[in-house]
Amino acid sequence: MTVKGWCPGAWRPMMSGDGLIMRIRPRLGRLDRAQILGLCALSQSEGNGILDLTSRANLQMRGVQESRHEQVLSALFDLGLLDGTAEEEARRNIVVTPSWETGDLTTRLHDTLLCALPEMPDLPAKMGIAIDTGPNPLLSDTSADFRFERTTAGTLILRADGADKGKEITAANAPAALIALANWFVASDGRTAGRMSKHLKTTTLPPEWTQQPPAATALRVSPGPVGQGHVYGAPFGSMDASALAALIQDSQATALRVTPWRLLLLENAQHCDARDFITQASDPLLYTHACPGAPACASATVDTRSLARALAKPGLHVSGCAKGCAHPRPATTTLVGRDGAYDLVENGHPWDAPRATGLTATDLLTPAS
Ligand code: SF4
Numbered sequence: 001m002t003v004k005g006w007c008p009g010a011w012r013p014m015m016s017g018d019g020l021i022m023r024i025r026p027r028l029g030r031l032d033r034a035q036i037l038g039l040c041a042l043s044q045s046e047g048n049g050i051l052d053l054t055s056r057a058n059l060q061m062r063g064v065q066e067s068r069h070e071q072v073l074s075a076l077f078d079l080g081l082l083d084g085t086a087e088e089e090a091r092r093n094i095v096v097t098p099s100w101e102t103g104d105l106t107t108r109l110h111d112t113l114l115c116a117l118p119e120m121p122d123l124p125a126k127m128g129i130a131i132d133t134g135p136n137p138l139l140s141d142t143s144a145d146f147r148f149e150r151t152t153a154g155t156l157i158l159r160a161d162g163a164d165k166g167k168e169i170t171a172a173n174a175p176a177a178l179i180a181l182a183n184w185f186v187a188s189d190g191r192t193a194g195r196m197s198k199h200l201k202t203t204t205l206p207p208e209w210t211q212q213p214p215a216a217t218a219l220r221v222s223p224g225p226v227g228q229g230h231v232y233g234a235p236f237g238s239m240d241a242s243a244l245a246a247l248i249q250d251s252q253a254t255a256l257r258v259t260p261w262r263l264l265l266l267e268n269a270q271h272c273d274a275r276d277f278i279t280q281a282s283d284p285l286l287y288t289h290a291c292p293g294a295p296a297c298a299s300a301t302v303d304t305r306s307l308a309r310a311l312a313k314p315g316l317h318v319s320g321c322a323k324g325c326a327h328p329r330p331a332t333t334t335l336v337g338r339d340g341a342y343d344l345v346e347n348g349h350p351w352d353a354p355r356a357t358g359l360t361a362t363d364l365l366t367p368a369s
Helices: 033-046 066-078 086-091 105-119 174-187 241-251 305-311 361-365
Strands: 014-016 019-024 030-032 050-053 059-064 094-096 129-131 146-150 156-160 167-169 224-226 229-233 238-240 255-258 263-267 316-319 331-338 341-348 356-359
Touching: 019 066, 030 033, 033 050, 033 059, 033 066, 033 241, 033 255, 050 241, 059 066, 086 105, 094 105, 105 129, 105 174, 146 174, 156 174, 167 174, 238 241, 241 263, 305 316, 305 361
Parallel strands: 094 129, 129 146, 316 331
Antiparallel strands: 014 019, 019 059, 030 255, 050 059, 050 238, 146 156, 156 167, 224 229, 229 263, 255 263, 331 341, 341 356
16 A cells, blocks of 8 residues: 655646546635536546545546646636646645635635635645634534634634634734634644644643634535535445536526535525435435445556445445545445455445455345345
8 A cells, every 4th residue: 555645736746556646726615606517527527537536525537547647737827727846735735614605705805814824734634624613613524723712702623623712813914813823733743743633642732822713614505506606425435427517507606605515505506306316305325435446546456436436324434445535534344455355344434354254246235145
């Protein structure tokens, strides 16, 4: 298993079994209608026609040939979906609460924090920022190291991930507060730990950073109509680009917002037939995890997604190998590919000791008599 020490982007893609993976980080998690239709067309012409939703609310093109990387960068630039440099892209690791409104605190913070990024110290590549400043936090389970949130009184805090409380700040001094917390992380040797929450297991934050708790986390959106449009789910976070383009056209959506939960919010969308997408909150596919598996990932020796579809139930994770990319957390039932068969882990991570080994798909699909 190869552990990758950086977050892939468009400028610095990652090689996979089916070509380059190019990650696109849309600003505010939003693509307008022309951008999403253009990206769907690009995925079909230059990739393998699949777009993935990531757990940090980004989009991934898969299957891009190395020799076409520059042409795809140029097309992304024309669509307004490319940062100016690889450095800018790497630093702009920001996830925002998807229910923002134009001109609200979330969008204003987003714009001011962008200006602060060049002044941030060098941080480990996986570190990121959550602007979770709706009335209640929604992104508490989404990977981030610096969390902007509101308190129950509605005031703004910046909280280090792993701490129960944050420092009260204002929108005006938010950039300075972010830079100060990042500088503390570096000065206290946080880079050795790599992530804020891991660092706080051995290092105590100065008291000024632990003043106020955030408001209680709210329920995330689910498939169906919402104030800004309509929410659809993507099984395993993977979408056929032609099906997504058809959904945008048929629903007359004016824009798409990506969420960290394998859900898309289509702005001003009409209800329409969406066979390739999840439309019901009760659909077990929404709660079943599976990475691309073989042959898409070079580390996998087994199929993952057709087995996961057949066995779909909440708490099931089918992983192509012990790395567990789709759900690097414990699950009720985890099937882990190894040497062309599956190991079964119960109530554990993909890398934990299995209860059974060497199972075939037939074993797993055959009901016990
Ligand atoms: S968990 Fe899946 S996607 Fe991740 S490295 Fe293993 S096979 Fe590949």
